[in-house]
Amino acid sequence: LAAKAGAVGALIRSVGTGAYRLAHTGAMAYEDATPKIPFAAVSAEDADLLHRLLAGGKQAVNVRMKMGCEKLPDQPSSNVVGEIPGTELPSEIVLLAAHLDSWDLGTGAIDDGAGCAIMLEAARLIRAAGGARRTIRVVLFMNEEQGTSGGRAYTERHRAEMDKHVAAIEADEGGARPLGFSLVGDEPALGMLRAITAPLETIRAQAVTQAHFAGADITGLQVSGVPSIGLSNDMTNYFDWHHTAADTVDKLDREELALSVAAVTVVAQGLADAKHTLPRTPAASRELPSWAR
Amino acid sequence: LAAKAGAVGALIRSVGTGAYRLAHTGAMAYEDATPKIPFAAVSAEDADLLHRLLAGGKQAVNVRMKMGCEKLPDQPSSNVVGEIPGTELPSEIVLLAAHLDSWDLGTGAIDDGAGCAIMLEAARLIRAAGGARRTIRVVLFMNEEQGTSGGRAYTERHRAEMDKHVAAIEADEGGARPLGFSLVGDEPALGMLRAITAPLETIRAQAVTQAHFAGADITGLQVSGVPSIGLSNDMTNYFDWHHTAADTVDKLDREELALSVAAVTVVAQGLADAKHTLPRTPAASRELPSWAR
Numbered sequence: 001l002a003a004k005a006g007a008v009g010a011l012i013r014s015v016g017t018g019a020y021r022l023a024h025t026g027a028m029a030y031e032d033a034t035p036k037i038p039f040a041a042v043s044a045e046d047a048d049l050l051h052r053l054l055a056g057g058k059q060a061v062n063v064r065m066k067m068g069c070e071k072l073p074d075q076p077s078s079n080v081v082g083e084i085p086g087t088e089l090p091s092e093i094v095l096l097a098a099h100l101d102s103w104d105l106g107t108g109a110i111d112d113g114a115g116c117a118i119m120l121e122a123a124r125l126i127r128a129a130g131g132a133r134r135t136i137r138v139v140l141f142m143n144e145e146q147g148t149s150g151g152r153a154y155t156e157r158h159r160a161e162m163d164k165h166v167a168a169i170e171a172d173e174g175g176a177r178p179l180g181f182s183l184v185g186d187e188p189a190l191g192m193l194r195a196i197t198a199p200l201e202t203i204r205a206q207a208v209t210q211a212h213f214a215g216a217d218i219t220g221l222q223v224s225g226v227p228s229i230g231l232s233n234d235m236t237n238y239f240d241w242h243h244t245a246a247d248t249v250d251k252l253d254r255e256e257l258a259l260s261v262a263a264v265t266v267v268a269q270g271l272a273d274a275k276h277t278l279p280r281t282p283a284a285s286r287e288l289p290s291w292a293r
Numbered sequence: 294l295a296a297k298a299g300a301v302g303a304l305i306r307s308v309g310t311g312a313y314r315l316a317h318t319g320a321m322a323y324e325d326a327t328p329k330i331p332f333a334a335v336s337a338e339d340a341d342l343l344h345r346l347l348a349g350g351k352q353a354v355n356v357r358m359k360m361g362c363e364k365l366p367d368q369p370s371s372n373v374v375g376e377i378p379g380t381e382l383p384s385e386i387v388l389l390a391a392h393l394d395s396w397d398l399g400t401g402a403i404d405d406g407a408g409c410a411i412m413l414e415a416a417r418l419i420r421a422a423g424g425a426r427r428t429i430r431v432v433l434f435m436n437e438e439q440g441t442s443g444g445r446a447y448t449e450r451h452r453a454e455m456d457k458h459v460a461a462i463e464a465d466e467g468g469a470r471p472l473g474f475s476l477v478g479d480e481p482a483l484g485m486l487r488a489i490t491a492p493l494e495t496i497r498a499q500a501v502t503q504a505h506f507a508g509a510d511i512t513g514l515q516v517s518g519v520p521s522i523g524l525s526n527d528m529t530n531y532f533d534w535h536h537t538a539a540d541t542v543d544k545l546d547r548e549e550l551a552l553s554v555a556a557v558t559v560v561a562q563g564l565a566d567a568k569h570t571l572p573r574t575p576a577a578s579r580e581l582p583s584w585a586r
Contacts (some may be wrong), residue, residue: 020311
């Protein structure tokens, strides 16, 4: 829009919640037909400064943009997949999703190292307890951040067995304490999931909420009809660090991660052992959101 | 010490308290006789990473130091001085001190823009109320950060009138709420200052504590015998931002600054109007601390 209006560059105020002059960064996209102009995020403090200078009566504030980033061609990479075969119904799958890649500034501890750790540990606990009736498949997706191509590739490759995916659960809300689960669905699916999460009341993680979206990596599964569930975490501090250089492993708390592991383990095993599987995603929730098209 | 032991460079873990991967920086000095090696602060997160790599069994971790800083020759600059002549004893001075310069990464809002604002506004209030018996002199010192040369120059230039300085008060602890005052002295000076701060009980800023040091800019005054007082602020969050790029004006709270202004105004006016001046700095506190020599 800025380029169409004749701008030679554009700045956005960071949407992060930290007060440490860090530019919270995120994805942007060009429309094919418009000029490609430089676009950058500035910290909230620096955005405030620009506003103060303008409010002080300046007609214009000169900003020099010196940027080193560039867009490089795609390169081959891989999702990482492992599974615990089901003891009775091995062709039916409960998929546990997180993503391996991270935004470039930090090391990706909360986005999404935490999710990978939670899913791997939940699967380990289920295997240690003798497995489940259905297959538990952990998929650590590649390239969530730059367009979810890992999720798309998985959906394409496993197109023929979409009906065998009885549920997909994604963990991509950081490492703070779990609050419950979101489900793309309505009744009776919501009630069925509530029955499974009921034991999580002891850690106050039993809440089941209705959602239009359960996780970026499993969007392709969701629109293919796979019942899609998101682990909900306390995100109070998430955007203090998300997509900044400060997304590092010290932000994770071992005890809080353990609560998320417990929550996912209960739900994954519950779904994998259940007599009745969840109803498929409602038709109204099978359309791709605009950003994922 | 590192250079003497043969090091080609040295890193220090940042002592800041923020968890945002910011390197808290500070002064360093070389001994004349030893090789000058590069020295840098790394964020706590990066220091943790180095420790984890070493704890994981690595014999050594390679670090590439790419630094752009250099030490340039001193240049002329100025303290900024203004005063409200005393109505009865104009040759006697209560000095209000803060420093104009700041560390280079941020804009110096908490260190020491806040102090400058507090002292200017306290002086403005005293003038608006008709002034005081003695002269109120505000000195915004230059170059506190790189060796307090502004403070040294003031002491040298005003050597002949040190006895006329009845007190110096420094504000250099940021902009958070005031907790009281520190005084380099003992009884009866402490009790005399407590009598002046008593009305500040209404804002819980009446505490008077004994100190060996009241402020970097007024160290020269202190060792010359001038009764030296420091405004004490709540520093709980001070080292989250101090000497980082995040020391910006949004960190200041108007209401908390106003409380500091009130506290300084009461003490400055109280000392300027007092019948008896405070006893001079005790002999034991007239030696320069090692860092200030």
